[in-house]
Amino acid sequence: MTVWTPTDDGNADLTSHDTFINGAPHNTFARLRRDDPLHWTAYDDGQDFWSVTRHADITEMNRNFAVFSSARGIRMEDQTHEEYLARRTFQETDPPEHMMTRIKVAKAFSKPVIAQFEQDIRTLCDEILDETLEQDSFDATKDIARQLPMRMLGRILGLPDEDLPWLVEKGDALIANTDPDFTEHVLDRMTTDEFRMMPFNSPAGAELFVYAKDLMARKEASGDTSGVLSLIREPAKDGSTITEEEFRNFFCLLVAAGNDTTRYSIAAGLQAMCHQPELLEQMKTGDIWDTAPDEIIRWATPALYFRRTATQDYEMHGKTIREGDKVLFWWSSANRDEAAFDDPFRVKLDRSPNKHLSFGQGGPHVCLGMWLARLEVRVLFQELAKRLASIEPDGPHEFLRSNFVGGIKKLPVRIRRA
């Protein structure tokens, strides 16, 4: 398979969201991994940052949270202390504070609790696929990839079906806040700082805060104890409970970060099936379901990077990262690192071991929802493979305009039913 980015000459501007409308700039990442693995980008008058692109380096640095802190933001854009306080979630904290919040929500997303949702997910996949596959050609992101995580979110949170499209729209506006298809308030094109203090710099964040607050009040008033949200609100062993602020921030995180990432994993898997027809055959016949979800999620890498901030000087590759410097871990590059993966630009559903970093593995912020993501991806492709005879592209696919979230937002496909 060719690299996805024919327009990438190896010197792409990583600060530009427009760079990513053809997919991640893999030629540039390959050059950086080879020639300049700790790369300095001068950016917008003092917002400069380091890029780390090798799998081994990221793995080493990610667990070193004492030096590489999340507490000053996780995107490349600078934020003031006031902004940070207004919009932070436990993504933007370090241990032990991170852990205090995380243990309150960890049970709800643990492997054994999530495993109980398998039948629910299968039922949702039945509904989605029965409806969608009546068409011969359709947008697979819109009609398949977007549907499952959205409906599953409603199921695990115990939300009314009619609220879901609105919620997902707001979640998209919040996290894909650099793509004009998803928000009227395109982050890097705004002239006022009116939205600066809102969660994710977005009015959608403010609306979601209000929804979360009302939801919690409604559930309390009605004595409703179903769903993950109730599990989250149960007191921890030490008697502490999640605060209202923690709850509404966490709710935004679920609606935004937990929703589109699984969508773009599914979309990338569907895109791979279009270009590697053997994948459908393997899904039909092969014993690949222990390994396939992680390979699809490696291929997708929906979170392109997370940023850290150095708390002290750090020597690496003959250079010095200074205290206060921003450091970007490019998961997207690490997941195509030739030194970590054999034939990284090919999807191999039986890849094992598969030490991909799509979930930020190897550090304290490893994705809380990884068991749910893997389960949704597995069940969706299992159910899809049963129903398909073939799937192929029906026109070019389009990527999100974002250097933070990597995703195929439009994927026209043509199918034949089995």
Place this chain on the structure above:
Amino acid sequence: MKVTWILPDGSEKSASVENGMNMMQAAVAHDVPGIVGECGGTLSCATCHVYVADDWQGKTGVADEFEDAMLDVAEAERREGSRLSCQIEASDALDGLVLIVPQA
């Protein structure tokens, strides 16, 4: 020090581990099935859960508050001797340690 893992099928795997390395890192380095260590030993997952063999439980110490909370979210049932192996560090005192890998 030497460590032995007893796998769910009853077979054993042993390795020599340098002092200071933790038992999750040792297991990952030696491809012990069932020990993953998704969070790199930062107490954010429970994928390095083991049962410390009875004879060794007095020597490996006890789980602190965070480890204790994370043991509650492990895939396999929690038992006497349950620990996250990233929190057990190799030392001369643990030479001969036996860890039981839970059934997934």
